[in-house]
Amino acid sequence: MVFFRPRHLRRYRKIAEVMARHGFGAIITQLGLGGMLRLPDRIIGRDQEPKTPRSAATHLREALEELGPTFIKMGQIASTRPELLPPTFIEELSKLQDDVPPAPWEQAQMVIETELGVPIEEVFLAFDPTPIASASLAQVYAAMLPDHTHVVVKVQRPNIEKVIETDLAIILDIAQLANERLAWTRPFDPVGLAEEFGIALRSELDYRREGRNADRFRENFADEPYIYIPLVYWELSTERLMVLERIQGIKADNIAAIDAAGYDREDIAMHAARFVIQEILEDGFFHADPHPGNLLIMPGEIIGLMDFGTVGYLDSSDRANLVRLYIAIIQFDVEAIIEQLIRMHIASPSVDQFGLQRDLRRLLRKYYGLPLKEISASDMLVEIQPIIYEFQLKIPSDYWLLLKTLVIMEGVGKRLAPDFDVFEVSGPYVRRFLLKLALPNSWGPSVLRGAAGWFDLFNNFPRQSMRILDRIDRGDMELQVRVPMMTQATKQLNQMANRVILAILVGTLTIALALLIPSLDLSWPWNLPTWLIVVGFILMVTLALWLMWSILRSNRR
Structure with a gap:
């Protein structure tokens, strides 16, 4: 049972309204979120389903864009999972862009100075307050260090972490609802997907990881003179702030330049x-x-x-x-x-x-x-x-x-x-x-690991075997074998065996009694042996007919 988080009700309602407005009201209702919709949205959401697969994909992209950075990132990640969505949805979600208007400079300045622990003027010789790039999670500024080195400063958008954590909690709730109420989603493990997305998105909020990636590329291509990786200024970088050497050049698609x-x-x-x-x-x-x-x-x-x-x-x-x-x-x-x-x-x-x-x-x-x-x-x-x-x-x-x-x-x-x-x-x-x-240095380690495993097996086998034999000797071990449908199969075998035995007995007795009838004295009144043989013969014939009827009836089932 999923319980809605009261402090997030306004955001739940926003998500439900946006999805309903884009034609996904039926799913919202099936998830149990229909009660959060206003009456007009309930009517619109039920009646205006997307008409074609492509229009549905377009509506989904537009809905995710309207819901903000967390949902845009979710759509971008979903576009890399073609086994989850039809090609039209993959193509449409690949168009998602997270370019957004920048946050006010005063808010970004507060985050930068909080991370640095000192005013900007004490660290940078110059700092341009106009961002050179703005995305859903971060803004990028140009600056200059006291030694006149040009750098870029990537700073996390103000309050974005709180927004993302709220959305991730709601997405996990919706995934649990889908798992409970939408049977067609279960093979895709919606809860696992939501958790995986949360891990991926939280890692993007830690700029130290991005800095380590840059260092690893620089190390890998240290001997390649035609590849250049900018330096990370670790003494100025934190989880929410990264200062990177600024490189100048021509974009790779600017052929004329x-x-x-x-x-x-x-x-x-x-x-x-x-x-x-x-x-x-x-x-x-x-x-x-x-x-x-x-x-x-x-x-x-x-x-x-x-x-x-x-x-x-x-x-x-x-x-x-x-x-x-x-x-x-x-x-x-x-x-x-x-x-x-x-x-x-x-x-x-x-x-x-x-x-x-x-x-x-x-x-x-x-x-x-x-x-x-x-x-x-x-x-x-x-x-x-x-x-x-x-x-x-x-x-x-x-x-x-x-x-x-x-x-x-x-x-x-x-x-x-x-x-x-x-x-x-x-x-x-x-x-x-x-x-x-x-070469041996490629397959050798795996062979050695396998050999070590076999060595451990042979080394431990005598001792483990003695322990098992001792337990069997003391009667402390019992072997249980479970075969699916074994009880039903055993019951059917018992019924078949009983019918075979009964058929043999009925057939034998019927033949024996039939052979005895010609030797009987049938003049009236019958003596006791005649009565016993005739009545027994009738009973055996009746039993044989019943047996045939029961076999035919079981075959029809």
Whole structure:
């Protein structure tokens, strides 16, 4: 039973009214929130359902935008889960933007000075109160340190943490209601999804995590001269405030400016491709939001990265599985693709393999014979979404972030150098990764762990066996085996056995009595043996007819 939080009733009513106004009043009513609607909203919510899947998706996006930053973030995360929503909803939610008007400078100044513990003038030589960027969770300002170093200051929006915690509590309540009252939501585990979303969103509120991400990228690319990661000024950074070196450059999609600067676009595309391939195949830690605004082309054709809040993780087994899947795809081996998807726990072993093979074969047939550089990752991503939804393929969030990262980088690469072949660049990295998988230092640790487990098993087996035998000898151990439907099956077997025995007995006695009848003296009056044999024969025939009738009746059930 879910109890509404009284202090949040106004927010509950706002959510119910917005969703009803956008045509989702029936769901609001089924959740038990209909009582929070005003009478006009109840009428509108019941009667004005979205007319088509696309209009429903558009209404959902608009409703989330109207409900504010928490719901916008929820929609953005939902757009990375194609197994949960139809493709039209995924496409529409991908359009969600969290650009919002900035909070007043006085409020932002109060947060900055609270985090620094001193007035702004004591830390910065100059500070521009006009934000250079404003999002739902943060605002970004330009400033200068006393040594004349240019920095950006990212500060959490005032009171945003309280707003988000309120919304997260309500979202969890609604998820529990959905689990209780909407049976169709249970396979998706709405409570688990709400908890997972809460963890992800709270982590975005801690800017120390983003700073650590920047440090990790800088360490990973320390030997790469064409990738630049700005410095984090940790002595000025806190959970709600981050001070970062400001880098200057040309946005990666500003082709005219790049050409005017005399930069070689082919070289820049090569640097970008090497960056993406290394972070995915070698590091297993990748920038998951590399849109052109976060990639600046600096003097010397160096790519400067910004915004390290959204990242993805791939461990060694993830990378190995993805490379195997990639090889199966470029070989157009549908059976191998499905086997790999099952091995990766993306597809269930009980998936409709025939249907999945049919749809994958139909998809891959469109690309058969094309050079790899002519295959569009963005087109394939759009075409694969209906298959993911129909067959409930469970794509891990990091995998989906990876797919979207590749699509974004493909767009950047095609703008920079339309004829650039990223597959040619990735070839040596893939071969090196496969060679690494074959070397003992890759599979050796897992083999040693397995061997250690077997050693422990054999080492403990004699002692554990003696303990079990002692318990059996003392009568302290009993074995219980539970088989589903065993009671019913045993009952049916008993009935069958009883009928067989009864049939044998009836048949035997009937035949015996029938053989005795010709030897009887049937002259009237009958003596006692004649009466017994005739009556017994009639009883046996009657019993046989009853047995046949009961068998026929049970077969009809």
